[in-house]
Amino acid sequence: MWQLRKPVPSDVQRAYGRKVVTRSLGTSDERIATMEALAILGDLEEQWSALRSSSETKSILPMAFADAGEPPESIKRAVVRAAYEQVLSELEARDNARFLSDRATFDESYDHRRKMARELNREVRAGDLTRFIAATERLLSNRGVIVDRDSPWFHDLRQRVATAVLDALGVAIRGDEGALDPKPTTAVVIDALNRTGSNVAKDISFSELAEAFMRQWLAGRGGTKETNTEPQKRATFRLFSGFFDDRPIREVRPEDAATFFDALRLLDPTWARSPAARRLTWQQLIARYGDRGQGLSDATMNRHLQVLQELWAWSKKRGHCEGENPFNGFHKKLRAGQNVKPYLAWEDAELRQLLEPPPKRGDLLEVILVGMFTGMRLDEIASLTWGQLRIAEDGGDRVPYFQVEDAKTPAGNRKVPVHRDLKWLTSRVRGVDEDRIWPTFNKEGPSKKPGADAGREFSRFKASRGFRDRVKAFHSFRKNVTRMMERAQVPENDWAQIFGHERGFTYRVYNPDGISMTRRAEIIALIAYPGIHLPHPALR
Template structure:
């Protein structure tokens, strides 16, 4: 067997010749292959370390060793021969290093004695010989590798694709958790570690993610600059969102066999967080709505409807979401059976695709809106998903905070739902205006088209804007 030039100075020879001590041709071939593999590993001492990750080396070596073990069991019927052949499997990987380390056999090797790639291969061989299918934690995929694969998988199906904003939020969560566990395997996470992470998150400043430098700061650095004021820390609702991202990752990893068992992540005071969210989105009071429209006068001009005035007006008289209104184009205004309506072709849920009649009080909006293009052409898209509602939504937040009894823009839908309930409108009817999926089998399956456009117009006519 020829010795590579790079190994000749160390081995002090150009060829390898060995006596196999057998006259059996089959046995000789087996031994020759084993010794060739041994010397190949010896030559590898003079080669650069493998670029493969230890986890990849462990997995590939484990699978190939299992195949070789099956072959050994079939060809070595004598128990002693079989045992010797199995020992040689390990010797192929560690044998060349024993002399370098001054050891007599592999049992003397300590952790850290071998290069990482060789150690991974040796561990894989020993696991295969033991018949263990359990991958040691140090050779399981790192948390960051799993998180990256999770996000890629979630984006494959167009029907279930995450928005850019949600992806950005999840990436931030995963980056912080990676720092917390030093990018260990997800399977190594227990309830104590998960709970400690949530406790750390609870100490972060609530504005920590606004700086572009955030991505370059570790969790410890963010904690050091968080400050001590409890009022400036993350809300329970935000903590719940971080935990939800980790739970989604865990559920996905269970399905892939990367982890097992129940999720270790649990948000603190989840019930309180839900109550806080409901309170924050409570319907507006009539006085607050009247106050808003007294303060915000209509400053529209031909072709440029005033968003501050007309967006809330449309929401209160249609139940539409902010992004749905901001995305309306002139071509979305249609007529059927003598009724003008908004055609909403897409949305966040199955029921979001719907038609909503135009309330009589909104006809002046159509008179001043552009003849083509967006109804509100002067909106500037923003945010990760370039939503037309992004910037104007922030403006509304600032305006609403100045009014007693005000809520959120989304809460205008609560006002519409509240009106329908007080007028005793059935839920399966109001859902066709608000864009919710029909509840129940009967109406959802056997009446998929639902109310006529005139019946919907009668429901819209029930809505009103409190006296200004």
């Protein structure tokens, strides 16, 4: 059974009443546990943020709870529920800490709580809601709402938050007095905790909610590299929206998720390769590509369901749904050789079959050779500009190298020396720095990268040579060169700096420059394909 253990930030430990939070995640499934942990961590961060609440107004509790336009009722109820649950959770945490450390302090806190409740009640009855402004605004902002403090709906919501706080105090006091499992008494809180179907009609559609999720997700990525993740998420949302007739996410039941999973599983694995297929309705898609004997892989199904799990967890925190995540329980553990086929290195006979005779497209031949003699990824190669083909001065040596930029990870941004068998490239007449070396591969997708076009061309070419299984792909060249490095006993830390993987902590932190360019060139020179007749492109 997985557990979450999270240290409490030092600046809120005193107010929160403990130094470490430990929670059971209620499952032995790692993926489900991760999703549950993310939800709990989000709640904790919100509570700790409340403890650091703005000094412009008084906090609701001492040392504690500190798109434009009117939000939907579901958001308002979520704010009320969050205010109630945060105060109650905070009081419980304080009580536990005081009771365990000092019984006398615990008794004093009980008396103080009754006095505080009387004072807050008098303020609210007198119409003084000042101390609730900042907390209400923060809870709304956490849910993406732009607040107008002068609007009538904000004043009404502030009143409801005040009621929720007083109700939470009352529940805590009744518990201190010996009541077993005390419950809230106000209609405001009861409604927020037990939402009725009368409010469902005000929920937004699944596609609108998914778009709101994507805006938040993209905003959090900042200036990070664009990848396939965004279109993959949008594709999942589009599929489920079509299946579910774009109804609100609150209406999704476990049996709905299971029905979607079963239908999706039987889709033709190649359906997304057709641009026209992406414009089909769900019904049209199933009619044309569904109910196939060999459907989507476990890895692909895991990715689709993980995206939907994330959306549910995000939506739940914002009041759009409640209860157990209906998309949990579908994850399949991936095991190499069973339900996952890892890429395999090309063997000598396969390389001869692949390259003799060479491909007719000269640009494809050239990127294949660069991949074979560097281990670079296909998109990294296809995206190279003349400005990324550089010369380094190192101890009197001049070392030509590729400067890989805009990689998937920071470690991917690296210097890769040009192998001696690639001198045909350094001998060519250079273009301007901004021009791509291989401009014939079209830029595609949201990140405008040519790798997808180059990948399709390589897939067509290898299929024409009899290689249709995905285990033999362009990525397999990375397997080839890594096998050579291990057999040559190259230290893993050295090869990682050329290959684009993370180094160990000590060298990464204390020697960020890494190994010399001369050493890199020595390592690249170990790449060889004896017995394989490799074509040499024209100098041009």
